[in-house]
Amino acid sequence: MRALDELLAIRGLDVPATDEIEIVGSDPILATPFKISETCASVLASVGVAVTDIWEMKTGRRQRVSIDVNRAAAALKSAKYLEQASGAGGFQPVVNAAREATAKMTEPWPTKDGKHFLPHFGLPHLADRVLGVLGCEASADGVRQAVAKWDALDLEAAIDEARGCGAMVRSNADWLAEPHGRVLQSKPLVEIEKIGDSGPEPFANDGRPLDGVRVLDLTRILAGPIAARTLAEHGADVLMVGADGLPQVPEYVVDTSHGKRSCFLDLKSPEGRDGLKKLVSEADVFSQGYRPGVLADHGFAPEDLAELRPGLIYLSISCFGSDGPFSHRAGWEQIGQAVTGICHEGSAEGPKRLPAAACDYTTGYLGAYGVLLALERRAREGGSYHVRVSLCQSGMFIYRQGKLDGVPADADVDPNVIQQTRIESKGDAGQFRHLGPVLELSETRPHWIRPTPALGADKPMWL
Structure with missing residues (x-):
């Protein structure tokens, strides 16, 4: 391989x-x-x-x-x-209904200039920043309509300035031609x-x-x-x-x-x-x-x-x-x-x-x-x-x-x-x-010796 x-x-x-x-x-x-x-x-x-x-x-x-x-x-x-x-x-x-709802909004949506843009809504404070830029309700249809009003790179810059998360969808060739x-x-x-x-x-x-x-x-x-x-x-x-x-x-x-x-x-x-x-x-x-x-x-x-x-x-x-x-970013x-x-x-x-x-x-x-x-x-x-x-x-x-x-x-x-x-x-x-x-x-079987802890359950010290 x-x-x-x-x-x-x-x-x-x-x-x-x-x-x-x-x-x-x-x-x-x-x-x-x-x-x-x-x-x-x-x-x-x-x-x-x-x-x-x-x-x-x-x-x-x-x-x-x-x-x-x-x-x-x-x-x-x-x-x-x-x-x-x-x-x-x-x-x-284990079902997280709130995360499933935001996942439906985190899609590559068409933009005004014929490209696509993917906004991200992973955590509440980041979602608020992106929705603030878009000026829309927290729904897939609302996000789709809002993204369609923007040129892709303008929206990327605006969300970056708001310290949110989102990106224009690029081809691999375009990405490798970018400075980054x-x-x-x-x-x-x-x-x-x-x-x-x-x-x-x-x-x-x-x-x-x-x-x-x-x-x-x-x-x-x-x-x-x-x-x-x-x-x-x-x-x-x-x-x-x-x-x-x-x-x-x-x-x-x-x-x-x-x-x-x-x-x-x-x-x-x-x-x-x-x-x-x-x-x-x-x-x-x-x-x-x-x-x-x-x-x-x-x-x-x-x-x-x-x-x-x-x-x-x-x-x-x-x-x-x-x-x-x-x-x-x-x-x-x-x-x-x-x-x-x-x-x-x-x-x-x-x-x-x-x-x-x-x-x-x-x-x-x-x-x-x-x-x-x-x-x-x-x-x-x-x-x-x-x-x-x-x-x-x-x-x-x-x-x-x-x-x-x-x-x-x-x-x-x-x-x-x-x-x-x-x-x-x-x-x-x-x-x-x-x-x-x-x-x-063959000799050291990978395994975990303890289960997932409750967050904050342990003292800040080494065993």
């Missing part, structure tokens, strides 16, 4: 033996011409190789890595399969930059691959939480750091928080910032998904934290990346699809969103992959590292894998695969049935 070759090249080590990696199955699985399931499977296989590199450092042995493309497809829409225990003794799907597209095209899919010197830090001799690795997760809503959840699958101690009352999507919190703990810190207060710095001083990984520059204003820039904790791995996850004219899954050409070629009839959050999940797994590679480098040669991934880079990566013809409109994951992949867990957040880890390793 071309995707796997590109990913393993980032690793910078000898190519694994041909019988070490097994990817079973192929697209189409979901109703899209893009090879999103195969691409996700390649990223997950690369995660497995990186875990195996660490395992070899600990034990001298390598592992076999296996991933089923059908299960990778399911992982791209795992929140859809989340079920909560019902009073009748069974389980029922050119900036991203000049960078690797996963950026790993050494930002400080420190001595080597070998992995613990015993236990799972990431036993003893401490991860601070300051992210929310898909890509960032997926990155940290993936590290938890391999033994890392992951502590989520949020704030009481921070807007969230409840089903996403449940589905992406397996294996983690959760605490609250108010970073607007000196006490909260001091508390976070104390945690950082004893951490191995710091993962954040704020717009570029936001955390730096609070004293949490990569270089600041690398000075506080030499050897820290700092993961930054964003929509548009850290450089270029759009780097300050907010962005979600659908924006990554809209600007990179995926939405533009979503169907023969016209622009269409993917049937899964492929940019988000792929970015999350890429973030975990970058962290694993940086941890391995730290163990060999020391140093602090800044890892960067973005939704737009992931969209460009998916687009590079090409498309398929004749995909059935009702294509979807086999229900039997879902049933075989589901597990049950019970904790402070409730009792749920959900997808388990989909990656398979």
Whole structure:
């Protein structure tokens, strides 16, 4: 697979033996011409190789890595399969009516100048900003009519100025001709930059691959939480750091928080910032998904934290990346699809969103992959590292894998695969049935040692 070759090249080590990696199955699985399931499977296989590199450092042995493309497809829409225990003794799907209503508004709508524009309404405060620009009611028909009154680029600029979220739908060729597209095209899919010197830090001799690795997760809503959840699958101690009352999507919190703990810190207060710095001083990984520059204003820039904790791995996850004219903009899954050409070629009839959050999940797994590679480098040669991934880079990566013809409109994951992949867990957040880890390793089975926590249920301290 071309995707796997590109990913393993980032690793910078000898190519694994041909019988070490097994990817079973192929697209189409979901109703899209893009090879999103195969691409996700390649990223997950690369995660497995990186875990195996660490395992070899600990034990001298390598592992076999296996991933089923059908299960990778399911992982791209795992929140859809989340079920909560019902009073009748069974389980029922978790339904968020408010999110489903906003999803109907988050579509590529025609504009006055013959193009399409995709506004985003993911959280209430962002929705209010976009609706304020459009001057319409919160309904699909109201948004459609309002967007039709604008030229696409004028609307994009107005929503950007209002600090909302939305983008003109571009072809891939147009995106790569844009100044921002050119900036991203000049960078690797996963950026790993050494930002400080420190001595080597070998992995613990015993236990799972990431036993003893401490991860601070300051992210929310898909890509960032997926990155940290993936590290938890391999033994890392992951502590989520949020704030009481921070807007969230409840089903996403449940589905992406397996294996983690959760605490609250108010970073607007000196006490909260001091508390976070104390945690950082004893951490191995710091993962954040704020717009570029936001955390730096609070004293949490990569270089600041690398000075506080030499050897820290700092993961930054964003929509548009850290450089270029759009780097300050907010962005979600659908924006990554809209600007990179995926939405533009979503169907023969016209622009269409993917049937899964492929940019988000792929970015999350890429973030975990970058962290694993940086941890391995730290163990060999020391140093602090800044890892960067973005939704737009992931969209460009998916687009590079090409498309398929004749995909059935009702294509979807086999229900039997879902049933075989589901597990049950019970904790402070409730009792749920959900997808388990989909990656398979021959010696260290990926799993979570604790269920999803209730937000803020833990103290801001390491175990």
